[in-house]
Amino acid sequence: MVRLTKVELRRLMARRLTAVGLAGLFLITILLLVATWFDARPLSAVEQQQAQQQYEMAHKDWGEHAQEMRTQCEADWKTQPDPKPKLEEMCVYSEPKPEDFGKPPTVFAQIMPELLQGSSYFLAFAAFLIGASFLGAEFSSGAIGNWLTFEPRRLRVYGSKLLAAATGFVPIAAVVLAVILFGTFLIVDKLGDTASTTGKVWGDLSAIGGRAVLTTALAAALGSVVGLLLRHTAAAIGVVMAYLVLAEGVFAAFLEKAQPWLVKLNFDAFVRHGAQYSVTECKTGSDGSYICDYVQKTLSFEHGAWYLAIFTVVVVLLGGWVFHRRDVN
Amino acid sequence: MSDVAISTRGLRKTYRTRRGRKVVAVQGLDLEVPAGGVHGFLGPNGSGKTTSIRMLLGLVRADAGTMTVFGRPVPAQLPDVVGRIGAIVESPKFFPAFTGEKNLELLAEAIGAPRARVGEVLEQTSLGERGRDRFRSYSLGMKQRLAIAATLLKEPDLLIFDEPTNGLDPAGIREIRETMRGLGEQGKTVLVSSHILAEVEQVADTVSIIGHGRLLASGTVAEVIGGGTAPTVKVAVGDHEAATRILVAAGLTVRADGKYLLVEGAPDPADVTRRLAHQELYVSELAPVRADLESVFLELTEGEGL
Ligand SMILES: Nc1ncnc2c1ncn2[C@@H]1O[C@H](COP(=O)(O)OP(=O)(O)O)[C@@H](O)[C@H]1O
Ligand SMILES: [Mg+2]
Numbered sequence: 001m002v003r004l005t006k007v008e009l010r011r012l013m014a015r016r017l018t019a020v021g022l023a024g025l026f027l028i029t030i031l032l033l034v035a036t037w038f039d040a041r042p043l044s045a046v047e048q049q050q051a052q053q054q055y056e057m058a059h060k061d062w063g064e065h066a067q068e069m070r071t072q073c074e075a076d077w078k079t080q081p082d083p084k085p086k087l088e089e090m091c092v093y094s095e096p097k098p099e100d101f102g103k104p105p106t107v108f109a110q111i112m113p114e115l116l117q118g119s120s121y122f123l124a125f126a127a128f129l130i131g132a133s134f135l136g137a138e139f140s141s142g143a144i145g146n147w148l149t150f151e152p153r154r155l156r157v158y159g160s161k162l163l164a165a166a167t168g169f170v171p172i173a174a175v176v177l178a179v180i181l182f183g184t185f186l187i188v189d190k191l192g193d194t195a196s197t198t199g200k201v202w203g204d205l206s207a208i209g210g211r212a213v214l215t216t217a218l219a220a221a222l223g224s225v226v227g228l229l230l231r232h233t234a235a236a237i238g239v240v241m242a243y244l245v246l247a248e249g250v251f252a253a254f255l256e257k258a259q260p261w262l263v264k265l266n267f268d269a270f271v272r273h274g275a276q277y278s279v280t281e282c283k284t285g286s287d288g289s290y291i292c293d294y295v296q297k298t299l300s301f302e303h304g305a306w307y308l309a310i311f312t313v314v315v316v317l318l319g320g321w322v323f324h325r326r327d328v329n
Numbered sequence: 330m331s332d333v334a335i336s337t338r339g340l341r342k343t344y345r346t347r348r349g350r351k352v353v354a355v356q357g358l359d360l361e362v363p364a365g366g367v368h369g370f371l372g373p374n375g376s377g378k379t380t381s382i383r384m385l386l387g388l389v390r391a392d393a394g395t396m397t398v399f400g401r402p403v404p405a406q407l408p409d410v411v412g413r414i415g416a417i418v419e420s421p422k423f424f425p426a427f428t429g430e431k432n433l434e435l436l437a438e439a440i441g442a443p444r445a446r447v448g449e450v451l452e453q454t455s456l457g458e459r460g461r462d463r464f465r466s467y468s469l470g471m472k473q474r475l476a477i478a479a480t481l482l483k484e485p486d487l488l489i490f491d492e493p494t495n496g497l498d499p500a501g502i503r504e505i506r507e508t509m510r511g512l513g514e515q516g517k518t519v520l521v522s523s524h525i526l527a528e529v530e531q532v533a534d535t536v537s538i539i540g541h542g543r544l545l546a547s548g549t550v551a552e553v554i555g556g557g558t559a560p561t562v563k564v565a566v567g568d569h570e571a572a573t574r575i576l577v578a579a580g581l582t583v584r585a586d587g588k589y590l591l592v593e594g595a596p597d598p599a600d601v602t603r604r605l606a607h608q609e610l611y612v613s614e615l616a617p618v619r620a621d622l623e624s625v626f627l628e629l630t631e632g633e634g635l
Pocket of ligand 2: 375378379380491492
């Protein structure tokens with residue numbers, strides 16, 4: 001099994017699509033860092049001056065009119081029908097602060113989790129695609145039949161292929177994420193704010209990164225299974241695209257309550273250690289009015305982890321069962 | 330060591346097509362391939378040769394029946410004997426984007442054969458430098474040679490070739506034939522399937538003929554084709570009527586076939602010329618009619634009501 005896995009790894013790395021995929025990942029990584037650099041660039045002297053002027057104007061305006069507006073607002077409030085909004089919420093005219101004008105500095109600890117999450121998407125996508133073609137091509141070319149005359153133990157063959165796809169992507173994902181993490185740190189350190197990067201922040205970031213490595217490996221294995229089941233790379237990609245658009249997109253929009261059972265949200269919940277989603281909750285008030293509200297909900301990390309684990313186990317077992325019984329031509 | 334290389338009993342396979350129709354590919358096949366030498370596995374297209382071979386190799390699941398290879402039940406103990414079997418089923422299939430060499434390297438590594446073996450088998454099959462080209466760019470003959478090279482990685486005792494000459498030019502066919510003969514002479518067992526008798530009769534020591542997934546005949550080539558009886562000869566002679574009368578009177582069976590007469594039952598063709606010459610009927614042409622597989626096959630299946 002170890003030997004077979006090594007052979008499969010060698011095959012994975014010798015494939016052209018793997019090379020193309022790696023080049024693509026490299027390119028996306030570079031683009032991401034360039035975009036971060038553009039975002040983090042401080043304003044030019046002229047822009048800073050403009051921001052300063054705007055602040056001064058706003059502050060002057062506030063000094064002259066705030067009191068007057070407050071009085072006016074309080075008067076308006078009295079005439080509001082019940083239930084009244086809170087006075088403190090309705091009539092706030094706070095003093096403008098200089099940092100509200102111009103561009104706030106980029107804070108490493110704030111942008112990094114989002115960046116890692118975004119990276120986990122394209123890593124998972126690339127891994128799935130390469131995994132699907134890794135096995136899909138083997139079936140569509142018929143090479144699998146020849147392979148099985150050298151190693152007829154199907155479950156070993158199956159296991160070695162999935163293992164190779166998954167382990168092959170561990171170093172790839174780790175390198176990509178590390179480059180993005182440290183690249184962003186260097187950029188933000190130069191242009192923005194990294195002072196708030198405590199040990200805990202680093203710990204959280206590496207945990208997110210670690211989980212993104214894991215999801216990439218899972219995506220590679222799942223892609224392999226789908227490639228095996230459909231025996232064709234293109235078919236595998238098509239099925240997944242259709243699923244993402246229909247189930248995760250359209251269906252989720254109509255049936256918000258189903259969100260906790262869709263892959264994407266669980267993926268986020270796992271990678272980010274909890275994920276927010278919103279559902280519309282409507283109720284009829286005592287006075288007969290019908291009010292709808294967006295309610296923020298949280299999907300827990302545990303939910304995401306269990307979901308992904310069970311999903312993976314089921315798909316891998318299904319693939320193994322099918323391959324074990326399948327007639328190979 | 331067992332003196333039977335392959336044996337099957339009551340082997341059966343029904344495919345289901347996409348539309349749910351059932352196709353009986355093999356129905357109760359009893360096959361026996363002696364160890365050593367070349368064994369022809371003959372039958373018309375669609376008679377179940379490839380399916381039987383796939384079942385032996387564990388690629389396709391049998392519905393019923395038992396199989397052994399070198400005395401081991403397969404597919405249960407296939408892992409124990411697979412190292413002794415080299416097989417090419419239908420057309421050679423490898424990873425098209427990899428070179429021939431790379432394909433062989435992966436296979437060698439998978440079975441734990443030394444890397445040096447790859448160069449050796451490439452030399453043996455005279456692929457040599459072309460081993461560095463992509464499999465996709467190979468001609469059919471080269472693909473076939475690469476497939477043979479792959480089987481040689483294992484140094485097998487049993488080689489299974491499924492219609493190996495399909496699509497090859499005469500030179501390629503001869504090359505394959507010589508390879509098979511050579512392997513047979515080395516004491517290896519070669520099972521070669523074909524739907525053309527002429528293709529294997531020159532190299533096969535023994536043959537099995539199947540039709541509709543059943544064994545129809547087996548034995549040496551002469552036994553099977555001759556069926557033990559005297560050969561048929563094709564005779565060109567002036568007066569058909571007179572000649573027929575004479576030969577029938579001599580106890581031979583005569584049929585007209587265009588401008589020829591087909592004469593059966595003469596142990597020696599000279600017999601035919603002598604009898605006719607005796608009555609001053611001179612034979613201008615005489616040739617033995619070789620039973621081809623199709624006619625043997627038709628003959629064999631006639632009585633079966635198939
Ligand atoms: N994968 C398959 N699905 C359905 N029918 C098949 C399949 N493979 C072979 N058959 C059918 O089984 C029969 C035997 O085929 P095969 O074993 O390929 O014969 P041969 O090799 O002697 O030409 C044929 O009727 C063929 O159409
Ligand atoms: Mg065939």
